[in-house]
Amino acid sequence: HVAQEIGPIAKPRQILTVPELPKTRSGKIMRRLLRDVAENREVGDVTTLADASVMDLINAGLVRETRQAD
Incomplete structure (x- = not known):
């Protein structure tokens, strides 16, 4: 949809679904x-996050997605 509406340059290479965003x-x-x-x-300072474990979940999901793509 993005490639058709905006153009191929705006199409994301990868979409990662995560349970929560770092807030x-x-x-x-x-x-x-x-x-x-x-x-x-390397992920920078995460001391201001409400839940720092979210970044571990995102990194784990990224590693899992990368392994599945190979």
């Missing part, structure tokens, strides 16, 4: 951490 205690989504995971960088 601060006030409820803001930490997009910086999602970018770190997407770009295979």
Whole structure:
């Protein structure tokens, strides 16, 4: 749908479904951490997250998706 409506350049390479997004205690989504995971960088400071274990779940899901693709 994205490729048809916006164009092929906007089509995501991979979609990862996760149980929860990393959010601060006030409820803001930490997009910086999602970018770190997407770009295979070391995840930065997670001390402001309401639940830091969410990042472990996202990383585990990414590893599982990568293994299934191989």
